[in-house]
Amino acid sequence: xxxxxxxxxxxxxxxxxxxxxxxxxxxxxxxxxxxxxxxxxxxxxxxxxxxxxxxxxxxxxxxxxxxxxxxxxxxxxxxxxxxxxxxxxxxxxxxxxxxxxxxxxxxxxxxxxxxxxxxxxxxxxxxxxxxxxxxxxxxxxxxxxxxxxxxxxxxxxxxxxxxxxxxxxxxxxxxxxxxxxxxxxxxxxxxxxxxxxxxxxxxxxxxxxxxxxxxxxxxxxxxxxxxxxxxxxxxxxxxxxxxxxxxxxxxxxxxxxxxxxxxxxxxxxxxxxxxxxxxxxxxxxxxxxxxxxxxxxxxxx
DNA sequence: AATCCGTGCAACCGCCACCTG
DNA sequence: TCAGGTGGCGGTTGCACGGAT
Numbered sequence: 001x002x003x004x005x006x007x008x009x010x011x012x013x014x015x016x017x018x019x020x021x022x023x024x025x026x027x028x029x030x031x032x033x034x035x036x037x038x039x040x041x042x043x044x045x046x047x048x049x050x051x052x053x054x055x056x057x058x059x060x061x062x063x064x065x066x067x068x069x070x071x072x073x074x075x076x077x078x079x080x081x082x083x084x085x086x087x088x089x090x091x092x093x094x095x096x097x098x099x100x101x102x103x104x105x106x107x108x109x110x111x112x113x114x115x116x117x118x119x120x121x122x123x124x125x126x127x128x129x130x131x132x133x134x135x136x137x138x139x140x141x142x143x144x145x146x147x148x149x150x151x152x153x154x155x156x157x158x159x160x161x162x163x164x165x166x167x168x169x170x171x172x173x174x175x176x177x178x179x180x181x182x183x184x185x186x187x188x189x190x191x192x193x194x195x196x197x198x199x200x201x202x203x204x205x206x207x208x209x210x211x212x213x214x215x216x217x218x219x220x221x222x223x224x225x226x227x228x229x230x231x232x233x234x235x236x237x238x239x240x241x242x243x244x245x246x247x248x249x250x251x252x253x254x255x256x257x258x259x260x261x262x263x264x265x266x267x268x269x270x271x272x273x274x275x276x277x278x279x280x281x282x283x284x285x286x287x288x289x290x291x292x293x294x295x296x297x298x299x300x301x
Numbered sequence: 302a303a304t305c306c307g308t309g310c311a312a313c314c315g316c317c318a319c320c321t322g
Numbered sequence: 323t324c325a326g327g328t329g330g331c332g333g334t335t336g337c338a339c340g341g342a343t
Contacts, residue, residue: 110309
């Protein structure tokens with residue numbers, strides 16, 4: 001007897017998510033938390049399978065996602081981790097806060113692979129591409145020792161510089177992973193010179209303003225208009241990541257850390273890319289945002 | 302202006318591991 | 323121990339978009 005599919009597919013919607021569906025899912029998750037994905041669509045009033053809901057949430061709607069392109073440092077981490085772990089994208093993603101396995105996988109396939117090939121590195125083996133050619137040459141031209149020596153000399157150079165780069169990244173990674181507790185803020189401090197010491201205090205009104213429900217909650221924003229919808233939904237000033245359905249945009253205005261809704265912290269970047277941080281805790285009252293489905297308030301730390 | 306083509310990414314599919322009864 | 327259910331993971335696909343012709 002074959003396994004039952006994860007969902008009854010008849011009558012279920014597929015394809016791109018609409019803003020309306022996103023709203024339902026967000027509200028449901030924020031209200032009820034993540035549990036039993038199979039039941040989520042039914043309870044949230046969605047004609048989707050649970051798997052689809054989980055993917056949409058983890059890859060796109062989760063507020064702690066960074067969005068935008070991977071930084072140089074993140075790319076290097078991905079390359080290094082891929083060298084160690086292979087295509088275990090979820091493991092790789094676990095080392096990069098705010099990034100999803102899908103995001104990293106896509107970035108690897110579309111950017112990093114090409115980049116490495118351009119650099120003469122085999123993305124699969126992380127060895128110089130010319131090494132393979134060299135081996136073939138060695139097999140085919142055993143007798144041409146003199147020529148081979150010349151080839152080896154040419155190949156050795158890039159390999160050395162590459163390996164030193166990888167070694168540096170590995171050292172960096174080691175120092176991060178060997179710390180007893182993985183601290184996302186520590187990572188952020190290491191990324192692009194970002195330092196929490198530079199974080200200005202932000203007044204509550206600068207982060208969140210009292211939210212009112214969108215005038216037309218049933219209005220159906222297209223997938224591409226989701227950012228507008230979310231701006232209206234919660235964050236008139238800062239909004240969700242402005243690339244909320246447009247990953248080519250790098251202006252990340254807001255992201256959250258920690259899947260635990262009871263302790264989410266807000267991380268805010270400004271438009272010029274300089275990371276500025278403001279942390280808010282859900283634990284003490286200052287600002288309300290009922291549209292988030294959280295009747296809790298925020299305090300600027 | 303129309304068409305073609307390459308690229309990037311969201312979403313889907315199928316498999317696997319783990320859990321539970 | 324085993325079968326079924328569920329969540330998670332990695333590979334793949336299909337579509338939207340932008341640039342080239």
